[in-house]
Amino acid sequence: MARRTENKHGSTADEFDLLAVIRQQLPSNTIPDSGVCVGIGDDCAVLQPAAGQKLVVSSDTLNAGVHFFPSDPPEAIGHKALAVNLSDLAACGATPRWASLNLSMPTADRHWLQRFMQAFLKLASTHNTRLIGGDTTAGALSISVTVMGFSPRPLLRSGAKDGDLLAVSGHIGSAAFALKHRHHPAGWALSRALQWPQPRLDISQAIAPFAHAAIDISDGLLADARHLCQASGLSAHIALEKIPVHPLVKQHDPHWPELVLAGGDDYQLLFTCASKDRHLLPADCQVIGHLQQSRQPPQVQVCHHGEPLHLPTDGFRHFS
Template sequence: MEFDLIARHFTRATPGAVLGVGDDCALLAPTPGMQLAVSSDMLLEGRHFSPQDSPAGIGHKSLAVNLSDLAAMGATPRWATLSIALPEADDAWLTAFARGFFRMADMHGIELVGGDTTRGALTISITVMGEVPPGQALRRDGAKAGDDVWVSGVIGSAALALAYRQGRLFMEQIDAARVLPALYLPTPRVELGIALRGIAASAIDISDGLLGDLGHILQRSQVGAILEFAALPTLPVTQAYLHEKVARDCVLAGGDDYELCFTAPANRRDAVATVAQSAGVAVTRIGRITAEPELTVIGTDGQPLPFDHTGYDHFAA
């Protein structure tokens, strides 16, 4: 049964691998002179997605969040492994899941080369592998005082959608429809990450919240930052709800954005704008790095904005 499931849903040609699905191990030949970037993420039903969510959307999101890690390192996607625990063998669910997964894989040229299936609570675990030239990986420890802080795209939309879905924020249905796609179908900024090699001093993807994820850069780089709340890029529909504290928290610390937060020297602003335009992604300068190891958000009144938390806690109740 297990091997039939793998053969039906997850076995495809893998011209970029020496040997793909079907043996005890895949055989991979990285491009000579390149370094491998490897990352793993796990998604659990009830924690990262709901039972009623579209299986195609789950397939899309499960790979997208992993590709976002490669984007944050400036790595070119190459290969992935996929392990799934399923309560039961459900061909219709797997067919739709595989459709969403492979649509995302084909968009970014990544090949599925192995994995595992077993019975259990619905759990999806993916490992992705990418390539980056030596010394050019975007890391968290390169931010310097005086650097600009940037984010790609818009933030807060996915968290706003989740708050609406959980009943923590009332939204008009027409407004909710504008933010829900960000929760279900995130876009990894792979092309932008690659384009920022040699320009960005540090980078991270925003998965657990802007303040929390930027905090990882600040901690690793031993610096601080001052951000301007008014500069944070959000959808107009999000701005309409910012009078609500929960909406402000969604923007600052909501998570699930899968945008890139990165720093770059102030004299590279033109270069950042040029590569962002070539990648087709809007970027916004939201603050600057400081020597003092403290993170401050300045509100519209020019005063520091209080915040209760900085990001998603995977072990919170």
């Protein structure tokens, strides 16, 4: 339902104006083999799934004040809204194809929306992802994105095997460091990790043929390792000193292990593979531990140079 709203410049616009802003920015040339029979403009999108592939779907919502600061640049918010969703497809070893966008805005601010869409569509284009529909509505600033992709054999959290190596991509803890130290030059230096996370579809494609299980690190390394362990029914042993951490994080924060283990917002991949496949790991990945069966319920143990660490029970929890 279209509803009239007033923006901060005093002009009025409604849902149809906002949709026009979005449609103006959509690439005019159709991407060949996009699988889109009918895109934005009708009551429904009509999509043609690829033969022999499984459809992989994920959805995530970003709320102002919870997942980003309302004062963040609209480009960063637009990028992150899609990036965190593409990260879930990366975790499943899927190739992105389509996205839909539901946007709630307090005012019909065309300028904000233009800047938001520019970054959203730039990232979409980088990963051959077509925006196929969605909705705009008046309300608190909130962005909900659904992404769809394909994989012949989706990678799941539950696929880990006894004796698997546990590995991560990239650096861990940089986003949490940037958030905690956002008023310090060292924090600014790593702010891209927080505001412009890059979904690791490159890693995902490289490990899909041999990895057994994967998850993207959004809640924090420890919490997401626990999710993977619980789904696979195995326990993990992690060596803190093997986790790749940016030098600035270690230099500037004596509590860096907490940022690395519980910080979250990394959007790197945590995955498992057989030790015989260790030589297949991409250059940007590090083995940080292994998985094994245990008599107790699945748990994650972290040691620092052989000494067990006392760990908090959880990473970042929504609604806490």
